[in-house]
Amino acid sequence: MKLFGSRQPKAKISVATAPAGEPLIKMRDIVKVFKTDAGDFTALKGISIDFYESEFISVIGKSGSGKSTLVNMITGIDRPTSGTVAIGDAQIDQLSESEMARWRGLNLGIVFQFYQLLPMLSLIENVILPMQLAEQYTPAERKDRAMQLLSLVGLEDYAHKMPANVSGGQQQSAAIARAIANDPPIIVADEPTGNLDSRSAAMVFSLFDELVQQGKTIIMVTHDRHLAAKARRTVRIHDGLVVDDGASTDVVDLSDAKPSAGAAEAATLADAQQEEVTEALKHAT
Amino acid sequence: MRPRYRKVIADLWDNKARTALVVASITIGVFAVGMISTAYLVLPEAMNRGFVAASPVNIKVATMPFGDDLIKSVSRIPGVGAAEGRQTVEVRITKADGSLENIELIATKDTGMHEININNLIEGKQVPDDNELLMWRDGMQTLGFSLGDIVTLELEDGTIRKMPIVGVVDDLTHDNATMRQPRGYITLDTVEWLQFEPIYNNMWVTVDRDTDDGNYIASVSAEVQSKIENSGRPVFFVREFTSAVHPMASIAQAVLGILSILGLLIVFLSGSLIANTLNSLITQHTRQIGVMKLIGARTQQITAIYLIEILAFSAMALAISIPLGAIAGYELSKVLSTEINVILPDRGAVPLMPLVVALQVFVGLAVPLGVGIFPIRRGAGITVEDAVTGGGKAANKESKSWFDRTMEKIKAFQGPMVIALRNTFRAKGRLALTLFTLALGGGIFIAVFNVRIALHGKVDEITGYFAADVNLDFDRNYRTEEIEQFAKQIPGVDYIEGWSITLGDIHVEGQQATKEVIMFAPPADSRLIEPVLIAGRWVRPGDQRAIALNEAYLSVNPDAKPGDQIQISVNGKEKTWTIVGIYQFTGLPEVFGYTTYETLSSEINSKFHASSYRIATQDHSLAFQQDLSAQIDAHFQKNGFLVKEAQAGGEFRETMTEQMDTIIWLLLVMALLTAVVGSIGLAGTLSMNILERTREIGVLRAIGGYNSIVVRLVMIEGLIIGLISFLLAAAVSFPISTVLSNVITIAIFKSPADFTLSPNGFLIWSLLVAILTTVASLVPARNAAQLTIREVLSYE
Numbered sequence A: 001m002k003l004f005g006s007r008q009p010k011a012k013i014s015v016a017t018a019p020a021g022e023p024l025i026k027m028r029d030i031v032k033v034f035k036t037d038a039g040d041f042t043a044l045k046g047i048s049i050d051f052y053e054s055e056f057i058s059v060i061g062k063s064g065s066g067k068s069t070l071v072n073m074i075t076g077i078d079r080p081t082s083g084t085v086a087i088g089d090a091q092i093d094q095l096s097e098s099e100m101a102r103w104r105g106l107n108l109g110i111v112f113q114f115y116q117l118l119p120m121l122s123l124i125e126n127v128i129l130p131m132q133l134a135e136q137y138t139p140a141e142r143k144d145r146a147m148q149l150l151s152l153v154g155l156e157d158y159a160h161k162m163p164a165n166v167s168g169g170q171q172q173s174a175a176i177a178r179a180i181a182n183d184p185p186i187i188v189a190d191e192p193t194g195n196l197d198s199r200s201a202a203m204v205f206s207l208f209d210e211l212v213q214q215g216k217t218i219i220m221v222t223h224d225r226h227l228a229a230k231a232r233r234t235v236r237i238h239d240g241l242v243v244d245d246g247a248s249t250d251v252v253d254l255s256d257a258k259p260s261a262g263a264a265e266a267a268t269l270a271d272a273q274q275e276e277v278t279e280a281l282k283h284a285t
Numbered sequence B: 001m002r003p004r005y006r007k008v009i010a011d012l013w014d015n016k017a018r019t020a021l022v023v024a025s026i027t028i029g030v031f032a033v034g035m036i037s038t039a040y041l042v043l044p045e046a047m048n049r050g051f052v053a054a055s056p057v058n059i060k061v062a063t064m065p066f067g068d069d070l071i072k073s074v075s076r077i078p079g080v081g082a083a084e085g086r087q088t089v090e091v092r093i094t095k096a097d098g099s100l101e102n103i104e105l106i107a108t109k110d111t112g113m114h115e116i117n118i119n120n121l122i123e124g125k126q127v128p129d130d131n132e133l134l135m136w137r138d139g140m141q142t143l144g145f146s147l148g149d150i151v152t153l154e155l156e157d158g159t160i161r162k163m164p165i166v167g168v169v170d171d172l173t174h175d176n177a178t179m180r181q182p183r184g185y186i187t188l189d190t191v192e193w194l195q196f197e198p199i200y201n202n203m204w205v206t207v208d209r210d211t212d213d214g215n216y217i218a219s220v221s222a223e224v225q226s227k228i229e230n231s232g233r234p235v236f237f238v239r240e241f242t243s244a245v246h247p248m249a250s251i252a253q254a255v256l257g258i259l260s261i262l263g264l265l266i267v268f269l270s271g272s273l274i275a276n277t278l279n280s281l282i283t284q285h286t287r288q289i290g291v292m293k294l295i296g297a298r299t300q301q302i303t304a305i306y307l308i309e310i311l312a313f314s315a316m317a318l319a320i321s322i323p324l325g326a327i328a329g330y331e332l333s334k335v336l337s338t339e340i341n342v343i344l345p346d347r348g349a350v351p352l353m354p355l356v357v358a359l360q361v362f363v364g365l366a367v368p369l370g371v372g373i374f375p376i377r378r379g380a381g382i383t384v385e386d387a388v389t390g391g392g393k394a395a396n397k398e399s400k401s402w403f404d405r406t407m408e409k410i411k412a413f414q415g416p417m418v419i420a421l422r423n424t425f426r427a428k429g430r431l432a433l434t435l436f437t438l439a440l441g442g443g444i445f446i447a448v449f450n451v452r453i454a455l456h457g458k459v460d461e462i463t464g465y466f467a468a469d470v471n472l473d474f475d476r477n478y479r480t481e482e483i484e485q486f487a488k489q490i491p492g493v494d495y496i497e498g499w500s501i502t503l504g505d506i507h508v509e510g511q512q513a514t515k516e517v518i519m520f521a522p523p524a525d526s527r528l529i530e531p532v533l534i535a536g537r538w539v540r541p542g543d544q545r546a547i548a549l550n551e552a553y554l555s556v557n558p559d560a561k562p563g564d565q566i567q568i569s570v571n572g573k574e575k576t577w578t579i580v581g582i583y584q585f586t587g588l589p590e591v592f593g594y595t596t597y598e599t600l601s602s603e604i605n606s607k608f609h610a611s612s613y614r615i616a617t618q619d620h621s622l623a624f625q626q627d628l629s630a631q632i633d634a635h636f637q638k639n640g641f642l643v644k645e646a647q648a649g650g651e652f653r654e655t656m657t658e659q660m661d662t663i664i665w666l667l668l669v670m671a672l673l674t675a676v677v678g679s680i681g682l683a684g685t686l687s688m689n690i691l692e693r694t695r696e697i698g699v700l701r702a703i704g705g706y707n708s709i710v711v712r713l714v715m716i717e718g719l720i721i722g723l724i725s726f727l728l729a730a731a732v733s734f735p736i737s738t739v740l741s742n743v744i745t746i747a748i749f750k751s752p753a754d755f756t757l758s759p760n761g762f763l764i765w766s767l768l769v770a771i772l773t774t775v776a777s778l779v780p781a782r783n784a785a786q787l788t789i790r791e792v793l794s795y796e
């Protein structure tokens, strides 16, 4: 089945890196205007921001403030109306949809709120898929690697189950394994824990934390202040503008929030699970 | 406008592709119903009106020359409606292409205004003057003439006569077999001018009532015969015809019957398409329905909204298909009518028929509502909770059948393409309906080609009984040896057989009347006939007065079987013959008997002589046969033989085949209609699949799926469906071919077909399916590739 199997990508896609001290992701004067029936709506009003290698950034803000819109500019899910996004030496806002997809395959892992595993593929097949799409590794290596990633997220016994037959937390764990299948330098997650119970949320958070230790850059949108506070850097968006940017403890003010029981518990659990995950990841990568 | 109607309109408008799909599905079915029922009403009606109006002959008696006196006394016999004398002469006519052909010329009192088998004027004059010719329409085509042409006739003694064609007429009483034979009408004076005696030798009679009652006609016929015999003239032969139904009526019925069955199938298939689309519509609206319920809509109200939506689909479909169906129905009748010798009224005179429209409206409403009510009730009955959570957890946990497990194991598809394979089998109900539609459409399509071959085979079989590559007939007997010698001088002639042909009368036991038998006698070792025997065997060298009769004899004597002894009068002598076999012919009522040349030639005292010859040529193509016929004709004439006619055997075949092909074309039209239904189904299924998987395609993009992967995934899914449907179509084409060929050959030839297989149908269908699936998946594939992730995730 060579016909459908491998086709060489047209241009060699490089993995994004940045020289020491230089930002990995450079966003300049990003404006996003949505055209709606009620008229134009400016969701991002000129944001310039840099993200560096191995940063763990949480993006917070009220619903409708523009968080998803902002990270969509990085993933290429959406394009800025004006302004530029450079990641490594790639000019994200210039790529076509298809080029973008190829670029993303190697450089970016996306984790969605609703997991978005492909329902007709088993968990392991879901994890193998990005490697196949990007033509990374040999078929045998792909399988081994997928298995390692699944055991990293605690799913080695569920590898051959279909997504519909496992829990939400397990699906999200598999989705994270899928996001890091091609070992991308950047992971973007839009409310990855929004649909999870506190235990699973903590698990996800620990995984992220460890990935950062491994040198990955993680940008996570969250509503959960406790989780946000655990990230190194927090960016607060308000009304399409960055209103706060700095060390998490400065930006996330926990005192004015009535923490949900789940979130607090998750934060504690996250610490406990940190150790295990660290060990596992060392083996996987 | 009330909000609920606004929702209906918004639904129809927002998803134009789906609206088009449903409307097209309904349209096809309703169109087929309109087309076929129009033909059903128009054609037989026109057929019988034309036939009865022409006052078809009931009794034909051939006798010695007679005049007006005898006609007058016959017409006074009680039960006789009308009586006319006819003289039929045969001369050679030069065709437009220069070759020669025999033409029958009929003369009667007041030619052109006669009262039996009344002519229907096509163009020119209705009544010829002396030395003018009125031509039969179909003969015009065969000979290549048009109105006003001067034709050249060659008389028996070589005299040349020229006559203008002053009118073209149609005789609506004839069946196909006699139709294409060239015939014309002339006056009695013209008969004399052509050096024949200007008297009648045929008496044509109609009965005054009960024209469909064979017994009544026979009783009148007996009176007519005795009147003629009393006048001192022997009766040579008599033929009786009922005339309440057109001779082609049964064929027309059969063809219309088959078309109706196919029409029903199309309605059925279109119903399954509608079901598919409505199912998907409701599935997509589940959440919407939940919201409507949340704000207080009752199940009943929701049901009503969707029923109104279906009515809107139906209304659009009816608006298109009622006029189109009427037009197509008329055109279909037109095509059929020329084949079965019927004059249709002008289209202007065929308005929309209330019955047809009523039927269309009924089908157009009942089918969509009937198939739509199930998904609608399912959708409208859903609980708010199920609707909002997407059918609940239970629905998400797909239980795995052995089939799914097998799918998961298939390794032929590697990498991302395994997605295409599994996607194909996800919506199983929809897949099944699509496959069903495509397979049936394809099966019919393929079958039509097989039927064509079967019909052609039948034609070969039948023409084989009387036609060789060239049939050569002389006006008198010649020594076969002599003819053989001259024939062999012509390059291209393979071999030649002299056939004895004569008329005999079979005395059927227990019946007073005799049955005429046309006796053919090829040499005992003839290589030209490959008979299809129903019982017994064919005649053999050394047989003594043995005869093989066609199946028509069974209607004279149903108990007849090989070994029976029968009395046949040949050449005025009644002798005992043995039936050795019964063979399959066309279903014509005439009895044809085959015996050996050796037997018959001695019975008619013409040993070593024959006037009728069959020639096999080295090349069997029609062009070669025609070319050689002309050479043979010229060669024998030059050498002083009285050639009556040299005709290419392929011409018989051609004429019959052409008629068969008309039926084939009709079937093909129906097959194409089913194929269209199938393609709509395929395109619909693929686009519905894509629509439901938009989110997944977005996810694929998010994890590195580039355009060509997305396109290939969709295309492969289409091709898998195409491939499976092709295999199914090939499988069902076998039973469909058998049934279809049998129904048609039995209607036309009164005998079943031999099953024949043509690769053409399979090849053409596989090509069509390949093109179709490519096109049908290309569009959704491109749409899928153009989806951006943001659009996709906004579905969440």
Ligand SMILES: Nc1ncnc2c1ncn2[C@@H]1O[C@H](COP(=O)(O)OP(=O)(O)OP(=O)(O)O)[C@@H](O)[C@H]1O
Residues within 6 Å of the ligand: A034, A035, A036, A041, A043, A061, A062, A063, A064, A065, A066, A067, A068, A069, A070
């Ligand atoms: N495709 C779109 N068309 C029009 N307006 C949009 C579109 N996408 C987002 N918006 C608007 O832009 C604003 C920012 O939306 P965005 O999804 O970025 O918010 P958010 O911060 O992610 O909110 P939430 O926490 O609810 O996810 C919102 O007011 C939203 O209504």
Ligand SMILES: [Mg+2]
Residues within 6 Å of the ligand: A067, A068, A069, A190
């Ligand atoms: Mg958001």
